[in-house]
Amino acid sequence: MKSKEMGEIIMTQAKLTLNNDLEIPQLGFGVYMIKGDEATKKASLQALQTGYRHIDTAHAYQNERGVGQAVKESGLNRDDVWITSKLWPSEYGEGITSEAIDKMLGRLDTDYIDLLLLHQQIGDYIGAWKDMEKAVADGRVRSIGISNFDGERLDHLFEVATIKPAVIQVESHPYYPQHELRQKMRKYDTKIEAWYPLGHGDTQLLTEPIFATIGQKYHKSPVQVILRWHLQVGNIVLPKSEKPDHIRSNFDIFDFELTN
Ligand SMILES: NC(=O)c1ccc[n+]([C@@H]2O[C@H](COP(=O)([O-])OP(=O)(O)OC[C@H]3O[C@@H](n4cnc5c(N)ncnc54)[C@H](OP(=O)(O)O)[C@@H]3O)[C@@H](O)[C@H]2O)c1
Numbered sequence: 010m011k012s013k014e015m016g017e018i019i020m021t022q023a024k025l026t027l028n029n030d031l032e033i034p035q036l037g038f039g040v041y042m043i044k045g046d047e048a049t050k051k052a053s054l055q056a057l058q059t060g061y062r063h064i065d066t067a068h069a070y071q072n073e074r075g076v077g078q079a080v081k082e083s084g085l086n087r088d089d090v091w092i093t094s095k096l097w098p099s100e101y102g103e104g105i106t107s108e109a110i111d112k113m114l115g116r117l118d119t120d121y122i123d124l125l126l127l128h129q130q131i132g133d134y135i136g137a138w139k140d141m142e143k144a145v146a147d148g149r150v151r152s153i154g155i156s157n158f159d160g161e162r163l164d165h166l167f168e169v170a171t172i173k174p175a176v177i178q179v180e181s182h183p184y185y186p187q188h189e190l191r192q193k194m195r196k197y198d199t200k201i202e203a204w205y206p207l208g209h210g211d212t213q214l215l216t217e218p219i220f221a222t223i224g225q226k227y228h229k230s231p232v233q234v235i236l237r238w239h240l241q242v243g244n245i246v247l248p249k250s251e252k253p254d255h256i257r258s259n260f261d262i263f264d265f266e267l268t269n
Pocket of ligand 1 (some may be wrong): 066128
């Protein structure tokens, strides 16, 4: 399906329903390692003009201001763009996390964050989670989740959490499909968000002959086949790029379907 918006023809994209009944655009735009606010604003604006409606940043990326500026300059309604950001462990702890959320809202220049994640499983993540739950109650944050949790700490967080994480963001790509975690998260209807969806640009992954062979059938590139695989296994997927042609082609994955 195609629609006209912001002066460009864009593909309409898929959404997933989270365990709090909010709908998240399944394809997001990752901004890890885009250096500085200016470059981040430029790439994010390009993504929004292409049709992406979901941007994934973090305090640690030091580019949240660029994301906020892109959303403002895009002219889109705030409600039409999903913004995810992440707290660093130095910001964990009751009281401390609440203040960190206020500062994050300032950097992003927004009244609310769609999805807030604990970036790493160290420090007082339980104290942080309590403040995140309060931020959901008072409307500063709409959904909360975790990143890079596993083992006992993952179980511990789920045990004590009143609001169960809406997502868990972990490394995932065809070399690392995360089947076990996906199975485990079914109980809570917690969705998997894939970081390094293209293996961080891993040449070996991107040149695996199987993706080129499958791509020929659909007139799609190996990268598009990999991104389509993510969608069909149910991942929320966050490819990063600073190249306009990559940003566009990474979004052009809604008009074909892989077989099982
Ligand atoms: N929670 C966490 O701990 C964590 C960790 C890592 C990442 N993340 C999130 O996940 C996002 C994605 O991860 P990532 O950025 O590290 O890796 P990625 O998206 O797997 O790969 C990005 C690399 O692939 C290249 N690329 C993108 N599209 C391409 C295309 N169509 N053809 C060829 N090359 C292409 C990019 O180069 P160009 O810029 O030249 O296109 C870049 O070098 C991050 O931006 C971030 O939001 C989260």
